[in-house]
Amino acid sequence: MDNTVLLNIYKYVIEKGDMGICVVDTEGKLLIYNKKMRELEGVNETEFEERRALEIIDFEIEKSDIYKVLNSGMPMLNVKKTYWNKKDQEVTYISNIYPLHNDGILVGAVEFARDITQLEFMMYQPLRRYGASLTFDIITAVSAVMKDVIEKAKIVALSRMPVVLIGESGTGIDMIAEGIHHDLKMKNDMFIGLICRRDEKTVLKQFEKYIIDKEKITFFAERIEYLSMEAQEKIVELFENHPNHHHVLIASVGKDPIDLIQQQQLSKKLYRLFSGITIYVPPLRERKEDIMPFIDDYLKRHRDSFGSAIQGLSDEVKETFLKYDWPGNLKELEVLLDEISPLITNEIIIDSHMLPAHFKWKMQSSNDKGIDETSDLFVIKNQHDIRPLENYMKEVEEYYISKALDFHQGNISKTAAALGIRRQSLQYRVKNYNLNKKSENID
Structure with missing residues (x-):
């Protein structure tokens, strides 16, 4: 394959990829600014080329970090940016910016930008x-x-x-x-x-x-x-x-x-x-009578959108929801219902076996609110409790590590010693299972 063909392939990949790419040389001249990067800036290709021809391209926000990399010669990783583009749209992306060298000589810098606008929107x-x-x-x-x-x-x-x-x-x-x-x-x-x-x-x-x-x-x-x-x-x-x-x-x-x-x-x-x-x-914990109307409205929307027959909660789940403190308030309740929603097929009520394991563990750790610490999370009562063995073992491990961290007040070294594993191995599991809040006393 000759260089011309390779060059065309590279151009196609750069232009069609869903990662924003910006390349400048050491004088700040723009070499590459692909379609995704133009979308993030809020200009179409024609507008972009007209502005580039007239040398009036404004990289007020976008260029600042790439020029820092040019000046320092050091990469900048996981740079998060939120700004309003030329179409007056709020945009958020995370970028990695690297210096470009040829035979040991700095020749420019490249920025790879991942669009997280929708994710950021949902988070907030x-x-x-x-x-x-x-x-x-x-x-x-x-x-x-x-x-x-x-x-x-x-x-x-x-x-x-x-x-x-x-x-x-x-x-x-x-x-x-x-x-x-x-x-x-x-x-x-x-x-x-x-x-x-x-x-x-x-x-x-x-x-x-x-x-x-x-x-x-x-x-x-x-x-x-x-x-x-x-x-x-x-x-x-x-x-x-x-x-x-x-x-x-x-x-x-x-x-x-x-x-x-x-x-x-x-x-x-x-x-x-x-x-x-x-x-x-x-907060929701001070007005728990608002929980069921919110759930009823959510389930009505589910019926309207998906044609399901879901009507409400089992008595056990309702009692559980009314006992829980909901530190994340209505948003936490909505996210929990979102997790349960894909499990709804022909069910009429949401039963306890449909609750995510992480929520059950929260309930187990809420003994000071009168919730039964001996809840049988891992007891198999019926066929609905059966899940893939790999998932079951991960849940057991996460639960076991969670309780060990509780007993050692989140101290990583003491917990690792008690579990008989290396400190680094426990830190990996803590991160993997999102148990960072339980390990605040990392020494």
């Missing part, structure tokens, strides 16, 4: 949208405390006053924020959700963009305490320089804002900007 969405706008009408909560939350939120929508929502992740705070937006009497043009735990430069740019360009925006700044104090002060300055009574300001924090101010995690000026009123959204 407290509850699924189901393809519909989140209004107060679709919130399934029936508890008195949540009805009070919704009533206060409706007052916010009526008055358009700024509000701070206080609560843990996964409680449905973003549903309340979006519900306020859709309940406004004088409708706003857009609902802008800004996740402050991400790159704060991106957050600040979005605040500035919409404050200047748009007249009626509902801003929802999720977990504003994750921003640096400098960034928080910058947001206050932006709103002071561009006052607009049509905007609606909503923010969320994870705990008491007064404590956050005292701990210098929250700017007093920023808190005043958002805090016309504060609303506390309680």
Whole structure:
């Protein structure tokens, strides 16, 4: 095979692959910028070639790390970037950047970018949208405390006053924020959700963009305490320089804002900007009467989407769900139902054999909440309890290691000695079984 054919193959692979590829030489001249990288930037091939011909290609965000590698000659691995591209789309990818050498001489750098936008989106969405706008009408909560939350939120929508929502992740705070937006009497043009735990430069740019360009925006700044104090002060300055009574300001924090101010995690000026009123959204463990309505709604959607006959939970599973504390709140419940969902075929109820092993172990370790520590996780009661031997043995090993870590307060060395295995071997298993929280006292 001659070099021309090989070159064409290489070009085809580079252009058709699902990995973004960017190559520059030592002078910063762009050599390769494949289709996936152009998609991440938000330009089509024609636009890209026109801009390259006019030498106006803007790699403001994308190029910074690749030029660092050019300057240092050292690779940069697992670099995570979140930014808004030319199509005004939020994009997140993880890249590895390497220096390129020829006969020991640096000739350029290459960046390989893996698009994780959808994965990142799912990670930070407290509850699924189901393809519909989140209004107060679709919130399934029936508890008195949540009805009070919704009533206060409706007052916010009526008055358009700024509000701070206080609560843990996964409680449905973003549903309340979006519900306020859709309940406004004088409708706003857009609902802008800004996740402050991400790159704060991106957050600040979005605040500035919409404050200047748009007249009626509902801003929802999720977990504003994750921003640096400098960034928080910058947001206050932006709103002071561009006052607009049509905007609606909503923010969320994870705990008491007064404590956050005292701990210098929250700017007093920023808190005043958002805090016309504060609303506390309680965790699921304080309103367990909201569990079954949420499950009933989930199962109804399952019936509608897949034509299943599933109706509810067995008495045993229902009792288990009502005893559990749900530290991840409604989001944890939704993820658990997502894990169970593929097992539903012609079942009418969700029985205990359908619960994932990791959830059963959580129940076993919750003895302080009155849950039976002697639950027979590995006892075979009927044919539904039979699973592949390899899966069974992995579950036994994970359970055994989990309990050993508990007995040794997460100490890796002591646990490894007790199990009769090498420390490195235990660390591998801890990582493989996602037991890192149990091994916080690694020595």
